[in-house]
Amino acid sequence: MNINWCLYENSYNGELIKYYEGLMTQGNGYLHVRGSYEEGISGAVQDEEYDRKPANVTLEKHKKQKSKWGTYIPGIVGPHPYLKTETINLPYIFDLKVNADGEELDMENCQIEKYERYLNLLDGILTRSFTWKTNKGKVLKLTFSRMISMADKHIAVQTLTIKAESGDINIVVTGDINTGVRTNGFNHFTRIKKEKQDDITRVITETNGGNTITMCSYLDCEGENVIQQGEQLKITKIIQVSTDRDEEIEALKETKEDIRTLDLDRLVERHRLKWTEKWRAADIVITGDNHAQLAIRMAIYHLIRADNEDDPRVAICAKGHAGEGYCGRYFWDTEINILPFFIHTNPKAARNLVKFRYMTLSGAKENAKNYGYKGARYAWESSVTGIEECANWQYADHEIHVTADIIYAMEHYVKATKDVGFIEECGLEMMKETAEYWAERVDEIDGQYQLLGVMGPDEYLPMTRNNAFTNRMVKFSLEKTVQYLSETNQGQKDQLKKWETIKERLRLPYKETDELIMQSDDFASYADVNFDEIWKDRSRYFGEFISQEKNYRSKALKQADVLEMMLLFPEEFTEKQLIANYDYYEPITTHDSSLSAAVHGILAARMGRVKEAERFLDKVIDIDMCPDKCGAEEGIHIANCGGLWQLIVYGFAGLKSAMWEDNIVLNPCLPREWQQVEIPIMWHGERKRVVVTHEGYNIN
Numbered sequence: 104m105n106i107n108w109c110l111y112e113n114s115y116n117g118e119l120i121k122y123y124e125g126l127m128t129q130g131n132g133y134l135h136v137r138g139s140y141e142e143g144i145s146g147a148v149q150d151e152e153y154d155r156k157p158a159n160v161t162l163e164k165h166k167k168q169k170s171k172w173g174t175y176i177p178g179i180v181g182p183h184p185y186l187k188t189e190t191i192n193l194p195y196i197f198d199l200k201v202n203a204d205g206e207e208l209d210m211e212n213c214q215i216e217k218y219e220r221y222l223n224l225l226d227g228i229l230t231r232s233f234t235w236k237t238n239k240g241k242v243l244k245l246t247f248s249r250m251i252s253m254a255d256k257h258i259a260v261q262t263l264t265i266k267a268e269s270g271d272i273n274i275v276v277t278g279d280i281n282t283g284v285r286t287n288g289f290n291h292f293t294r295i296k297k298e299k300q301d302d303i304t305r306v307i308t309e310t311n312g313g314n315t316i317t318m319c320s321y322l323d324c325e326g327e328n329v330i331q332q333g334e335q336l337k338i339t340k341i342i343q344v345s346t347d348r349d350e351e352i353e354a355l356k357e358t359k360e361d362i363r364t365l366d367l368d369r370l371v372e373r374h375r376l377k378w379t380e381k382w383r384a385a386d387i388v389i390t391g392d393n394h395a396q397l398a399i400r401m402a403i404y405h406l407i408r409a410d411n412e413d414d415p416r417v418a419i420c421a422k423g424h425a426g427e428g429y430c431g432r433y434f435w436d437t438e439i440n441i442l443p444f445f446i447h448t449n450p451k452a453a454r455n456l457v458k459f460r461y462m463t464l465s466g467a468k469e470n471a472k473n474y475g476y477k478g479a480r481y482a483w484e485s486s487v488t489g490i491e492e493c494a495n496w497q498y499a500d501h502e503i504h505v506t507a508d509i510i511y512a513m514e515h516y517v518k519a520t521k522d523v524g525f526i527e528e529c530g531l532e533m534m535k536e537t538a539e540y541w542a543e544r545v546d547e548i549d550g551q552y553q554l555l556g557v558m559g560p561d562e563y564l565p566m567t568r569n570n571a572f573t574n575r576m577v578k579f580s581l582e583k584t585v586q587y588l589s590e591t592n593q594g595q596k597d598q599l600k601k602w603e604t605i606k607e608r609l610r611l612p613y614k615e616t617d618e619l620i621m622q623s624d625d626f627a628s629y630a631d632v633n634f635d636e637i638w639k640d641r642s643r644y645f646g647e648f649i650s651q652e653k654n655y656r657s658k659a660l661k662q663a664d665v666l667e668m669m670l671l672f673p674e675e676f677t678e679k680q681l682i683a684n685y686d687y688y689e690p691i692t693t694h695d696s697s698l699s700a701a702v703h704g705i706l707a708a709r710m711g712r713v714k715e716a717e718r719f720l721d722k723v724i725d726i727d728m729c730p731d732k733c734g735a736e737e738g739i740h741i742a743n744c745g746g747l748w749q750l751i752v753y754g755f756a757g758l759k760s761a762m763w764e765d766n767i768v769l770n771p772c773l774p775r776e777w778q779q780v781e782i783p784i785m786w787h788g789e790r791k792r793v794v795v796t797h798e799g800y801n802i803n
């Protein structure tokens with residue numbers, strides 16, 4: 104096992120099951136399965152029904168469960184009674200139970216020794232091995248291993264070897280596709296048909312979202328086997344998964360092969376080759392810091408895994424399709440935090456992520472209509488239709504910046520890849536529709552256009568006047584709209600003129616010369632906070648120590664807001680402004696959002712404050728990697744994975760964004776421990792390799 108490539112667990116800990124299930128999620132973009140034990144665990148019922156109601160998104164306490172199975176196919180969603188449309192947890196495909204001399208394998212109750220489990224990020228194969236001393240005193244060595252093929256999207260494979268280390272043992276292995284699961288305590292299945300014929304199990308599940316999912320598994324060596332001391336038994340299970348959504352996408356069309364005849368070695372080889380290809384385009388190599396090395400590989404692994412590069416009908420949900428937190432919804436995280444990684448490693452995937460918003464434009468139009476506006480208003484929380492799915496009114500109604508973020512991201516994609524065709528194919532319509540919405544969402548007051556009742560990225564102030572970030576993004580979005588429509592002779596003249604005027608006269612709550620930029624017009628009037636008095640334990644969320652009502656009238660930021668704007672518009676702010684705003688906002692920012700730390704780290708590096716940037720690097724890594732925090736229990740904070748990539752690339756290596764620079768230009772500020780970092784970067788369609796040291800950098 105290579106410590107720079109493996110997420111490793113060296114002993115069984117009942118308290119950490121759910122955490123490792125999230126952290127060790129496997130997948131291939133199309134299908135994702137949490138890293139649960141194959142045999143289950145006693146005391147962890149998977150089909151318990153309960154009411155999960157919408158709650159404060161930062162502080163929501165999820166149901167306390169020891170283990171949570173999760174099998175997700177992005178796009179397979181259905182209505183939940185309180186949460187609107189959510190991703191559906193499908194039957195558990197890796198179910199494999201072992202009985203030795205009448206005793207059921209259960210990590211909690213059996214005598215287990217020499218336990219180790221690791222997810223090899225290089226090939227996404229999850230392996231668990233241990234010895235089991237049965238009640239009858241016999242000793243077995245078990246090794247479970249499994250993969251979800253990166254090459255053959257509908258196929259997953261698992262193996263189990265059992266070696267009798269002492270005594271002759273009677274082994275019974277049973278495999279299943281376990282339908283006893285729920286999603287956030289709710290049963291989305293309307294019909295389940297299960298057939299078992301010889302060594303094949305077939306499960307057809309119909310959902311309340313109207314989809315049909317077919318799962319088929321083949322298990323060899325099922326049933327009773329006696330193994331003598333020193334002998335080994337090998338069990339193989341091959342699983343095939345498909346849905347009625349697959350046909351629309353060429354690359355997802357199922358090959359109807361008989362799973363019994365599949366060549367296992369060939370399957371594994373094809374899978375490994377595909378992962379090798381992925382890593383060649385994306386691996387960042389750090390010399391001098393193993394911890395950061397493993398963390399960035401973990402982040403890249405999950406980014407690659409979570410993205411279905413062939414399917415523009417889905418994006419990457421906030422928990423990276425690794426859990427039921429945030430109900431499998433798509434946020435601005437995709438455009439602002441995640442997209443840069445794909446733009447510079449896999450432009451095809453990036454294109455489909457941007458195109459996802461084109462595919463959901465009709466939903467965005469529906470949203471605008473529902474709010475009484477023309478045009479298109481993208482959902483704060485989107486599912487596959489683009490209709491607003493956020494069940495909390497504050498965010499749904501007021502966090503409107505996402506509509507402009509999407510246009511920013513599109514431009515970023517086009518600038519970095521030179522795929523100008525995208526603008527004609529999808530962009531013009533998206534821009535036209537969103538501009539129509541903005542024209543109605545602004546209020547004309549005192550000769551200026553204003554955006555009132557707005558929640559910026561900082562979700563701890565729900566209804567502010569003219570949020571700097573939001574207004575700057577909207578200005579940008581209108582500017583691009585007018586520019587592209589004029590260049591292509593599209594759009595009506597009076598409409599273009601109107602959008603141009605709104606852009607020109609859209610109020611920014613700051614002047615170019617202001618050193619300190621207020622987050623919104625009314626920001627200064629909110630109450631100051633005595634953090635030391637309120638925030639007694641800084642290892643917990645600030646939000647846990649203050650009521651939402653009080654928080655909503657206080658100067659305590661959940662996450663980067665003005666600083667996020669400075670990151671996205673670097674050319675517009677001087678070093679002096681950056682320093683002044685960083686020093687003002689950072690001490691009053693709680694970083695209760697996982698999107699915050701990376702932004703601060705990047706800007707700290709940009710200012711040459713290396714210790715501060717290192718502090719944020721640790722914070723970013725801990726969000727999912729620290730077992731004490733259990734951050735990955737409900738899924739991976741995938742925006743933070745994109746954030747870690749950005750912290751290394753934009754922060755430590757100091758790459759200037761392709762949005763504003765034509766050439767690769769770096770201004771590095773490496774952590775003191777690091778000797779070197781190597782980064783592959785796709786730039787204007789060419790693959791480059793950047794090597795940065797404390798002395799300078801090279802681009803090949």
Ligand code: BGC
Binds near residue numbers: 160421435662695742
């Ligand atoms: C953050 C948002 C983010 C969402 C999903 C929230 O806690 O405040 O900025 O989009 O989580 O990650």
